[in-house]
Amino acid sequence: MADEPLLRVEDLQKSFGGVAAVDGVSMEVERGEVHAVIGPNGAGKTTLISLLAGELRPDRGRMLFGGRDIARRPAHARARLGFARSFQITSVVPGMRVLDNVMLAVLARDGRSFRFWRPARNDPALIGPAEAALERVGLAGVAGERAGAVSHGEHRQLELAMTLAAEPELLLLDEPMAGMSADESRRMTGILEGLKGEKTMLLVEHDMDVVFALADRISVLVGGRIAASGAPEAVRADEAVRRAYLGDEAA
Amino acid sequence: MNRTVGWLLLAALAAGPPLALAAGQPFYVDILTRLVCLAAAATSLNLILGHGGMISFGHAAYIGIGAYAVGIPAYYEIYDGWLHILLAVAFSALFALATGAIALRTRGVYFIMITMAFAQMVFFAVVSIEEYGGDDGLVIDIRSEFPLIDLEDGLTLYYACFAVLLGTLYLVHRVARSRFGMVIEGAKGNERRMAALGFAFYRHRLAAYTLAGALCGLSGAMLGNFTNFISPEMMDWTRSGELIFMVVLGGTGALFGPLMGAAAFLLLEELLSGWTIYWQLPFGLLLILVVLFARGGLAGLLEGRRG
Ligand SMILES: Nc1ncnc2c1ncn2[C@@H]1O[C@H](COP(=O)(O)OP(=O)(O)OP(=O)(O)O)[C@@H](O)[C@H]1O
Numbered sequence: 001m002a003d004e005p006l007l008r009v010e011d012l013q014k015s016f017g018g019v020a021a022v023d024g025v026s027m028e029v030e031r032g033e034v035h036a037v038i039g040p041n042g043a044g045k046t047t048l049i050s051l052l053a054g055e056l057r058p059d060r061g062r063m064l065f066g067g068r069d070i071a072r073r074p075a076h077a078r079a080r081l082g083f084a085r086s087f088q089i090t091s092v093v094p095g096m097r098v099l100d101n102v103m104l105a106v107l108a109r110d111g112r113s114f115r116f117w118r119p120a121r122n123d124p125a126l127i128g129p130a131e132a133a134l135e136r137v138g139l140a141g142v143a144g145e146r147a148g149a150v151s152h153g154e155h156r157q158l159e160l161a162m163t164l165a166a167e168p169e170l171l172l173l174d175e176p177m178a179g180m181s182a183d184e185s186r187r188m189t190g191i192l193e194g195l196k197g198e199k200t201m202l203l204v205e206h207d208m209d210v211v212f213a214l215a216d217r218i219s220v221l222v223g224g225r226i227a228a229s230g231a232p233e234a235v236r237a238d239e240a241v242r243r244a245y246l247g248d249e250a251a
Numbered sequence: 252m253n254r255t256v257g258w259l260l261l262a263a264l265a266a267g268p269p270l271a272l273a274a275g276q277p278f279y280v281d282i283l284t285r286l287v288c289l290a291a292a293a294t295s296l297n298l299i300l301g302h303g304g305m306i307s308f309g310h311a312a313y314i315g316i317g318a319y320a321v322g323i324p325a326y327y328e329i330y331d332g333w334l335h336i337l338l339a340v341a342f343s344a345l346f347a348l349a350t351g352a353i354a355l356r357t358r359g360v361y362f363i364m365i366t367m368a369f370a371q372m373v374f375f376a377v378v379s380i381e382e383y384g385g386d387d388g389l390v391i392d393i394r395s396e397f398p399l400i401d402l403e404d405g406l407t408l409y410y411a412c413f414a415v416l417l418g419t420l421y422l423v424h425r426v427a428r429s430r431f432g433m434v435i436e437g438a439k440g441n442e443r444r445m446a447a448l449g450f451a452f453y454r455h456r457l458a459a460y461t462l463a464g465a466l467c468g469l470s471g472a473m474l475g476n477f478t479n480f481i482s483p484e485m486m487d488w489t490r491s492g493e494l495i496f497m498v499v500l501g502g503t504g505a506l507f508g509p510l511m512g513a514a515a516f517l518l519l520e521e522l523l524s525g526w527t528i529y530w531q532l533p534f535g536l537l538l539i540l541v542v543l544f545a546r547g548g549l550a551g552l553l554e555g556r557r558g
């Protein structure tokens with residue numbers, strides 16, 4: 001069991017009306033590694049994350065988490081096993097405060113949500129970890145704002161704070177820097193670097209600087225298939241990858 | 252501001268009836284009793300509609316179930332008040348649990364339609380039972396009997412209903428702020444995120460739906476006692492619509508919103524029905540205005556918020 005990877009995917013397949021978005025993907029994510037998935041627009045990266053998170057049902061294939069088959073478990077059950085995903089397009093509860101959103105993540109982790117009487121919003125068991133997560137991503141200053149009212153960059157940070165507050169074993173991060181300014185993106189990269197070694201991450205990202213700064217392993221997804229997979233240097237050097245995806249960016 | 256107005260309203264409701272009697276206007280005690288019962292029912296609806304985003308169009312069914320839980324035993328000359336309340340709450344909770352289990356698997360307009368359909372089933376079931384008056388309804392000759400208090404006395408009945416309103420307000424207030432309340436509020440705002448966080452919120456919703464039904468059943472039992480006459484008409488779908496109207500007009504999710512909405516509703520009904528037989532038409536227009544320009548309802552306007 002010791003050398004069983006945290007996540008193993010075998011021959012995963014998902015089509016939308018005849019178009020295969022994920023087409024026979026097999027991959028592994030080792031405990032503690034940052035495994036980046038890169039690929040052009042429409043390559044199936046988000047679909048892959050949604051399959052792993054349990055939001056979409058695969059047409060075929062196996063998904064093993066710590067050796068356990070999870071293919072039939074719904075999203076909420078996988079979250080409780082230790083998955084946490086962030087969304088490419090920000091997905092928070094807009095009407096609640098920033099702090100409330102993170103408190104919900106803490107509550108999900110804590111599990112004791114059938115409590116009807118004591119006020120949750122001054123429950124130290126929820127506030128403490130939530131504030132710590134906000135501090136970590138640099139959002140403590142807007143904790144009291146409505147989540148729907150903060151800036152785009154802050155939304156992205158909130159996404160990450162919620163993902164962290166859930167204290168997952170495996171983070172599924174779908175373009176955490178999407179739409180961020182260079183500054184915000186640098187800061188986010190720093191945060192993720194700080195998590196390296198502590199958390200296992202499957203990171204989907206377009207920004208090659210970020211990917212090469214963080215990843216222990218890179219898989220290249222093209223047209224729903226893994227075109228190459230390996231150490232960053234090997235992938236950078238791979239001729240097929242350069243032609244298919246990296247293009248002049250890597251030149 | 253809106254809290255202040257809410258407390259003032261409660262203070263007026265606490266002090267009003269004896270003053271009305273002293274002024275020789277018992278008629279107002281009747282109006283206020285009805286107001287207090289409907290406000291309690293609307294407050295229970297606010298738990299699921301306002302806090303949980305579950306737009307039930309069948310909430311009046313619980314008023315009916317609660318009222319018949321008084322009327323049917325009374326028909327058999329069983330007047331024990333605690334038994335009536337037990338039956339009202341238990342049957343309402345059971346009905347909510349059974350129908351909610353199905354309805355909560357649907358979303359949006361389907362949820363609205365299915366909750367309405369379940370309520371209409373109760374409506375027609377009661378209409379079809381000739382024994383209990385069917386369409387014509389049932390007269391409650393003697394009100395629920397409790398030790399020490401006598402509901403035959405109008406003022407006592409009023410304060411009993413008022414106590415139910417206070418209890419309902421307090422309960423909804425506590426539940427909405429609890430961990431449980433946070434989950435249903437989160438699920439109202441973003442189901443996908445809540446599932447990704449690990450919440451199986453269907454169960455929370457079902458629990459909230461059941462609790463709201465049970466609470467409304469209690470206010471129905473009080474309303475039945477008050478009117479002395481119960482009929483299927485109490486749970487007609489238009490009655491459910493009126494409860495939604497009160498919640499939306501008052502301000503969804505605001506503690507005192509449904510109370511304000513119920514007060515405004517009865518006031519308007521009183522004024523407009525004296526003026527035109529088409530008194531429901533201005534109601535409709537008002538609702539459209541509220542939805543378009545004042546999403547926070549009366550409570551929101553008092554907060555200076557247009558939402
Ligand atoms: N729900 C859906 N219904 C139909 N087609 C879909 C759906 N989701 C994704 N697709 C299609 O599947 C393919 C893969 O989409 P996906 O969003 O996974 O790509 P991606 O790699 O995340 O792209 P991007 O870099 O733009 O985020 C695309 O052709 C897309 O149009």
Ligand SMILES: [Mg+2]
Binds near residue numbers: 045046047088
């Ligand atoms: Mg994507």
